Amino acid sequence: MTCVVILLVLAATTVVTWMALSMSERDMKSVIGQQQFSLLSLAAANIDEQLAGKRTLLASIADDVPPRQRTPAAIRAAIERHASAAEEFANVAAFDANGRFLASLRPPLQDNPSVKDRPYFEQTLAQKRAIISPPLRGRVSSLPVVVLTHPIIDSGGDVQAVLVGSIDLLNSDFFQHFNTMKPGKTGFMFIMTTEGILVNHPNKGRLLEHINARPGVNLGTQRALDGFEGWLEATNKDGVDGIYSYKRLNTTNWIVGARYPTDEAFAPMIRMRQQAVLAATLFAAVAGLLSWSMIQVLLAPLQKLRSNLHAIRARGGDIGLLRSHAKDEIGELSEALYELTAERQAALERLAESEKRARVIADNIPALVAYIDRELRFRFTNEHYQFLLGIDPRRMVGKRVDEVFGPAMLARWQDCFDIVLAGRRIHVERLGEELERHLHLMVELVPDLAPDGSVPGFYMMCTDITERKTAELAQAASEKRLRLIADHLPVMISAIDREHVLQFGNATYRRWLDTDPDTLPGRPMASVAGEVAYREAKPWLERAFAGQVTDYESTARLHGEPRVLETTFVPDVRKDGSVPFVYALTTDVTRSREVEAELLRQARRDPLTGIPNRRQFEDVLDQAIERVRRQDSQMALAYLDIDNFKHINDSLGHAGGDEVLKEFALRLTGNVRTTDTVARLAGDEFVIVFENIRHPDEIQLLAQKVMDAVAPDFTVLGSPLRVTTSIGIALYAGGTETAGGLIGRADMALYDTKRRGRNGFTIDSGRGLPEAAVTRP
Numbered sequence: 058m059t060c061v062v063i064l065l066v067l068a069a070t071t072v073v074t075w076m077a078l079s080m081s082e083r084d085m086k087s088v089i090g091q092q093q094f095s096l097l098s099l100a101a102a103n104i105d106e107q108l109a110g111k112r113t114l115l116a117s118i119a120d121d122v123p124p125r126q127r128t129p130a131a132i133r134a135a136i137e138r139h140a141s142a143a144e145e146f147a148n149v150a151a152f153d154a155n156g157r158f159l160a161s162l163r164p165p166l167q168d169n170p171s172v173k174d175r176p177y178f179e180q181t182l183a184q185k186r187a188i189i190s191p192p193l194r195g196r197v198s199s200l201p202v203v204v205l206t207h208p209i210i211d212s213g214g215d216v217q218a219v220l221v222g223s224i225d226l227l228n229s230d231f232f233q234h235f236n237t238m239k240p241g242k243t244g245f246m247f248i249m250t251t252e253g254i255l256v257n258h259p260n261k262g263r264l265l266e267h268i269n270a271r272p273g274v275n276l277g278t279q280r281a282l283d284g285f286e287g288w289l290e291a292t293n294k295d296g297v298d299g300i301y302s303y304k305r306l307n308t309t310n311w312i313v314g315a316r317y318p319t320d321e322a323f324a325p326m327i328r329m330r331q332q333a334v335l336a337a338t339l340f341a342a343v344a345g346l347l348s349w350s351m352i353q354v355l356l357a358p359l360q361k362l363r364s365n366l367h368a369i370r371a372r373g374g375d376i377g378l379l380r381s382h383a384k385d386e387i388g389e390l391s392e393a394l395y396e397l398t399a400e401r402q403a404a405l406e407r408l409a410e411s412e413k414r415a416r417v418i419a420d421n422i423p424a425l426v427a428y429i430d431r432e433l434r435f436r437f438t439n440e441h442y443q444f445l446l447g448i449d450p451r452r453m454v455g456k457r458v459d460e461v462f463g464p465a466m467l468a469r470w471q472d473c474f475d476i477v478l479a480g481r482r483i484h485v486e487r488l489g490e491e492l493e494r495h496l497h498l499m500v501e502l503v504p505d506l507a508p509d510g511s512v513p514g515f516y517m518m519c520t521d522i523t524e525r526k527t528a529e530l531a532q533a534a535s536e537k538r539l540r541l542i543a544d545h546l547p548v549m550i551s552a553i554d555r556e557h558v559l560q561f562g563n564a565t566y567r568r569w570l571d572t573d574p575d576t577l578p579g580r581p582m583a584s585v586a587g588e589v590a591y592r593e594a595k596p597w598l599e600r601a602f603a604g605q606v607t608d609y610e611s612t613a614r615l616h617g618e619p620r621v622l623e624t625t626f627v628p629d630v631r632k633d634g635s636v637p638f639v640y641a642l643t644t645d646v647t648r649s650r651e652v653e654a655e656l657l658r659q660a661r662r663d664p665l666t667g668i669p670n671r672r673q674f675e676d677v678l679d680q681a682i683e684r685v686r687r688q689d690s691q692m693a694l695a696y697l698d699i700d701n702f703k704h705i706n707d708s709l710g711h712a713g714g715d716e717v718l719k720e721f722a723l724r725l726t727g728n729v730r731t732t733d734t735v736a737r738l739a740g741d742e743f744v745i746v747f748e749n750i751r752h753p754d755e756i757q758l759l760a761q762k763v764m765d766a767v768a769p770d771f772t773v774l775g776s777p778l779r780v781t782t783s784i785g786i787a788l789y790a791g792g793t794e795t796a797g798g799l800i801g802r803a804d805m806a807l808y809d810t811k812r813r814g815r816n817g818f819t820i821d822s823g824r825g826l827p828e829a830a831v832t833r834p
């Protein structure tokens with residue numbers, strides 16, 4: 058912190074110093090530049106002045122030549138009369154209009170020199186006025202020179218002769234003053250023509266050379282050649298910066314330039330900058346230290362606060378240490394921090410408590426519980442890993458799934474992980490083949506959906522369902538066995554739901570109805586059994602859904618044959634009392650019903666004679682009495698006993714007696730109406746129930762008819778035998794009399810007949826006394 062403060066102060070001081078220096082440097086550069094340009098302008102004025110002086114000198118020599126005696130001697134004399142000519146020029150010579158030598162101040166270096174083809178000469182002739190030549194190399198001396206000319210014109214206006222003054226660029230004093238005006242110690246001045254040919258340069262070897270003869274570019278010089286006058290900063294071809302000033306000469310338009318190296322020009326300023334930086338650094342250090350000391354004093358309460366916070370965080374100390382009763386900003390801050398920390402501590406305690414509870418719950422869930430992040434690393438695992446798989450859950454945290462269970466496991470589960478990490482919940486049941494124990498696992502993968510829709514991880518809960526799975530497999534095997542049994546039972550078995558839709562049917566459907574049992578689930582009962590059969594079954598079925606076992610019998614045609622079917626509806630009553638299904642067991646009872654009917658029939662028949670026995674008789678009598686009451690008709694009951702049957706038995710044997718009984722029964726049944734019933738009650742006792750008696754007198758005729766039927770001899774064991782019978786008849790014409798009462802009256806009437814000597818009949822019409830009694834002789 059201290060370092061930061063010092064660095065900040067230093068940085069601020071440096072920035073301020075740098076800005077101040079930059080501004081003063083900019084001003085200083087401007088001043089130096091202007092100075093340089095002023096100096097250069099003075100130097101240029103000096104050159105202009107010298108050139109003007111030299112031109113004036115030539116003009117004066119020309120004027121001094123007498124117009125009518127322009128001989129070489131006169132011209133030479135005129136030159137020599139001007140003593141300054143020798144100082145101003147390296148030589149002054151005169152040439153005629155054809156360029157031929159006329160005279161000179163100093164002897165020529167060659168005989169009869171000619172300037173006929175020299176451009177400055179031709180230009181002077183052509184323009185008829187004085188000119189200053191560009192620098193050129195002397196023909197004979199090979200020295201660099203600048204030539205000034207002046208024409209001597211005759212009265213006719215023609216050029217009669219030309220005065221030529223040469224300036225030796227190497228040795229003359231022409232640039233002496235100019236060169237002393239160079240800027241600084243290492244600066245210099247130079248002159249070049251508008252074409253860039255050097256007229257003056259500290260390096261004399263470069264005279265007459267083009268300024269850009271050396272490779273590279275100096276943008277300042279370039280601008281000067283383009284017409285710029287003034288000062289600027291530029292870099293020379295050697296890469297050295299400098300202040301450049303440029304000014305044009307009035308006389309020749311040549312460019313006068315000065316170069317002032319920046320290092321030298323700004324040397325004082327650089328020194329000043331270094332001193333300023335040093336001073337600023339010192340100032341910053343002192344200011345920084347002072348600031349630091351002050352901050353230390355100011356921040357002392359905060360430091361205390363910080364160390365208290367450290368102590369609380371490191372050792373869990375009392376957060377009351379954060380409290381401060383100071384009435385300043387730091388006091389308020391401490392109090393706010395205390396409240397914040399207290400709230401945070403309470404929240405952390407609640408969170409810890411909640412995490413503890415969650416951990417206890419997770420550790421005690423009989424399932425593997427884990428949280429896995431997007432990199433498929435375990436972030437949370439419960440204790441069940443230790444219990445079920447023998448893996449320490451703490452060692453799993455931070456490891457990837459394949460690091461714990463191997464790459465084969467990851468490959469098998471990767472598709473599930475991809476789905477859950479895409480935000481979809483998955484439920485799968487799988488055999489955990491990658492585990493040492495082959496467990497059946499039920500796995501629930503739940504994505505951890507963040508509020509922004511991203512999925513940073515997912516929860517995985519694996520339950521060991523091996524036991525359940527084994528039980529399911531056993532149940533499936535058991536169901537298969539049951540199915541096998543059900544399919545081979547001669548019973549049609551169905552499961553019917555509350556909508557009366559079939560949910561199951563056994564193979565008997567195929568045998569009885571030619572219906573594939575696999576097509577039954579989902580089909581309404583009516584569509585399988587037919588509307589009629591369904592309507593018949595419906596009430597029984599509804600009672601079964603009410604919880605009652607019902608059964609009923611029905612008839613149906615199976616393969617064209619009439620069959621009797623017995624159906625039992627068994628409700629599937631659940632613990633809550635609901636009946637989701639009713640099982641229907643339909644049995645073909647045709648054969649047993651036939652046997653039953655036969656047994657019943659036989660139970661009601663006398664086995665010896667084949668006519669109804671006492672049981673049948675009693676039913677018939679009850680029904681007949683009921684019909685009389687209902688139809689307001691009449692009936693009669695005849696009670697018959699074979700006379701002296703004991704004697705027959707005794708004489709002919711029991712078999713003979715049986716023959717008599719059978720013949721007797723045959724004769725009785727053959728002589729009554731089909732609506733009448735003949736029955737043998739026991740031994741030689743028979744009864745006849747006569748129905749639909751229209752008049753009591755009819756009874757007598759009926760009795761007589763029976764007597765007549767018995768009268769002819771019987772053939773017993775090949776011998777004729779006379780058999781007689783005694784009859785007692787009771788008439789019933791309605792009323793409350795019971796069957797027993799009627800039988801009693803008939804019996805009494807029989808008794809009367811016997812009492813009178815047998816072989817006859819007695820009729821009791823129900824009026825108290827027998828009304829008719831007949832005894833055969």
Ligand SMILES: Nc1nc2c(ncn2[C@@H]2O[C@H](COP(=O)(O)OP(=O)(O)OP(=O)(O)O)[C@@H](O)[C@H]2O)c(=O)[nH]1
Nearest residue numbers: 698699700701702703704706711712714715740741
């Ligand atoms: N053969 C034969 N005899 C039977 C049968 N059932 C009963 N009896 C005999 O029939 C006889 C009936 O005799 P009763 O009716 O008491 O005497 P009864 O000789 O007919 O004398 P009344 O009736 O007074 O004429 C007895 O001897 C029985 O043993 C049977 O099924 N077959």
